[in-house]
Amino acid sequence: MCQIISPELVSKIDDRLLSAFNGEKYEINDGDGLHPEVVVESAKFKGMNRVDQHKMVYGALHDLLKSGELHSVNVKTKILE
Amino acid sequence: MFSLFTVFIPSFEVMTQRALKNENSNHHEKIEELIHKHPVFIFMKGTPDQPMCRFSALVMDIFENLRVNVESYNVLEDPLMREAIKDYTDWPTLPQIFIDGNFIGGADILQELNDNGELKKMLPGNSNE
Numbered sequence: 001m002c003q004i005i006s007p008e009l010v011s012k013i014d015d016r017l018l019s020a021f022n023g024e025k026y027e028i029n030d031g032d033g034l035h036p037e038v039v040v041e042s043a044k045f046k047g048m049n050r051v052d053q054h055k056m057v058y059g060a061l062h063d064l065l066k067s068g069e070l071h072s073v074n075v076k077t078k079i080l081e
Numbered sequence: 082m083f084s085l086f087t088v089f090i091p092s093f094e095v096m097t098q099r100a101l102k103n104e105n106s107n108h109h110e111k112i113e114e115l116i117h118k119h120p121v122f123i124f125m126k127g128t129p130d131q132p133m134c135r136f137s138a139l140v141m142d143i144f145e146n147l148r149v150n151v152e153s154y155n156v157l158e159d160p161l162m163r164e165a166i167k168d169y170t171d172w173p174t175l176p177q178i179f180i181d182g183n184f185i186g187g188a189d190i191l192q193e194l195n196d197n198g199e200l201k202k203m204l205p206g207n208s209n210e
Contacts, residue, residue, distance in 0.1 A: 032135070034135070050186055050190050050193070051186050051190070054187070054190065058172070058173050058174075065174075066173075071173075072136065073174065074189050075189050076193075
């Protein structure tokens, strides 16, 4: 039922995060092999509540989520002070 | 008379769009009803007794440990509702948690709020002691 976390998918996630959070710190962990975890630390999150911070990360991954290639991802965000 | 007749029939496309819009707004109405009726409401995969995905199970664990009564909707039962809730919150994943009608986020946000003690303060005091 859940998605397959292939190296290709991880590379696509990496690609999109690099574009959206250019130069800032992020991590992709393959969690338990079924649910990847994406950790992003960005100054862009300043002033945003958690929901909006996560929406920004989801926004970067929008096409993957829309196509169904990715439908479950654990997101952790931190504000880079 | 023939031309009068054709003016009053909307195109098939217009009718389909209207039908879809209607369907979506029906679901949005249902969502609003549910989240305002119940203090803690979860749109999840599966049921509280049988969560069908790891994150839905995690959410249930958190609320069980806090002894909070929750109500839920199993999106696996209705693919249209599954899409409607994502559209409503503009949030692409499930589960989705509402407290007092407000969208809180997904399992990861809930976990964070629980870990730092914020979640307890947000609860409407409906623990079943």
